[in-house]
Amino acid sequence: MTITKLGTTLSLIDQYSTPENEVWDAVCKQVNNVFPNDNNLVINMTWFGPQFDNSDWYTLLNYNDNNITFDNLFFLATVDPPYLNVLELQEVKNMVSALCVYYLGNFDSPHQFNFFAPLLADNFQKYTSDELMLQSSRNMFVSYNRKPKEHRVKLVKRLIHDNLNKYGIITLGTDSTNDLLLTIDLDEPEPDIGNFGMPMVYYNLGSMEIWNNTFLYINGATEFNPTNDLFCQQDTFKPIVGMRPFVINGVQKTYRWYRHNGFKTFNHYWSHIDIENGDVHDTIIELISYLKDMEESELMSMYNDMLPDLLYNKERFYVFANEQRHKMENLF
Numbered sequence: 001m002t003i004t005k006l007g008t009t010l011s012l013i014d015q016y017s018t019p020e021n022e023v024w025d026a027v028c029k030q031v032n033n034v035f036p037n038d039n040n041l042v043i044n045m046t047w048f049g050p051q052f053d054n055s056d057w058y059t060l061l062n063y064n065d066n067n068i069t070f071d072n073l074f075f076l077a078t079v080d081p082p083y084l085n086v087l088e089l090q091e092v093k094n095m096v097s098a099l100c101v102y103y104l105g106n107f108d109s110p111h112q113f114n115f116f117a118p119l120l121a122d123n124f125q126k127y128t129s130d131e132l133m134l135q136s137s138r139n140m141f142v143s144y145n146r147k148p149k150e151h152r153v154k155l156v157k158r159l160i161h162d163n164l165n166k167y168g169i170i171t172l173g174t175d176s177t178n179d180l181l182l183t184i185d186l187d188e189p190e191p192d193i194g195n196f197g198m199p200m201v202y203y204n205l206g207s208m209e210i211w212n213n214t215f216l217y218i219n220g221a222t223e224f225n226p227t228n229d230l231f232c233q234q235d236t237f238k239p240i241v242g243m244r245p246f247v248i249n250g251v252q253k254t255y256r257w258y259r260h261n262g263f264k265t266f267n268h269y270w271s272h273i274d275i276e277n278g279d280v281h282d283t284i285i286e287l288i289s290y291l292k293d294m295e296e297s298e299l300m301s302m303y304n305d306m307l308p309d310l311l312y313n314k315e316r317f318y319v320f321a322n323e324q325r326h327k328m329e330n331l332f
Contacts, residue, residue, distance in 0.1 A: 007044030038071035073098035081231035121321035141168035221250020264309035
């Protein structure tokens with residue numbers, strides 16, 4: 001029968017554009033091989049929805065108006081979480097009268113896979129464990145934020161309000177919703193500045209002068225809505241590859257996701273703070289306040305206690321990446 005592709009991908013200037021297209025093409029080949037006698041529609045969910053000014057949604061409306069139907073509908077989410085909620089996805093299914101629906105990639109489904117892990121395993125700068133070791137806790141934490149999403153801006157402003165920003169490294173991009181631009185001065189070549197007034201760091205840990213002297217990584221997650229399917233982007237893996245303890249400025253079920261996938265988490269080192277159940281921002285503020293009162297020797301000792309798990313996480317990442325690659329290549 002036929003296979004129809006609907007949707008768009010990232011701009012060609014984005015370094016994730018080519019691999020996103022490659023995964024989309026690979027998925028379509030699998031669909032064609034497994035469902036050769038069916039009429040199939042594969043929708044790439046990047047920037048797909050009525051809120052985006054492109055032709056894809058109007059094409060879908062045209063299918064509905066002209067009673068164009070499909071046997072199977074495949075939603076594919078890779079570089080971004082889906083922009084449609086559960087009810088809207090059901091509406092799309094009804095519009096094309098699909099008999100069967102498959103949710104691929106960033107969905108909580110039997111066909112879930114992580115797009116970023118294999119990509120990072122192949123392209124991320126390779127650091128030896130010695131290169132990643134903590135040399136000092138001069139920076140209590142690092143909080144890299146590019147796109148100024150509401151939950152990221154809220155935490156940054158809390159850190160500044162509580163005078164905790166002086167204990168760490170913070171960046172924050174700017175747009176029409178936020179005029180607080182925070183950057184760092186480095187004795188390094190100026191990177192290309194993209195959207196939000198911030199460079200996009202794809203495949204490395206940024207300044208090693210900062211990394212080697214930073215104890216805690218605050219992951220400014222993409223998603224902050226606990227009712228959505230969990231989305232684990234590239235920053236999810238940076239403290240794993242970079243051998244650092246971490247906390248999540250995002251959905252707290254991410255900690256369970258780490259453990260479910262064989263990674264170690266570190267909240268038992270500050271078990272008096274309910275990081276995984278309390279208010280996200282309150283507990284991160286409480287943690288930074290706790291760490292700042294510790295002596296350098298105490299923090300270095302804590303890091304050394306964590307070291308077996310940090311080394312394990314780094315090795316586990318490359319196994320996990322291969323697992324995701326296998327799932328991606330064998331969806332059905």
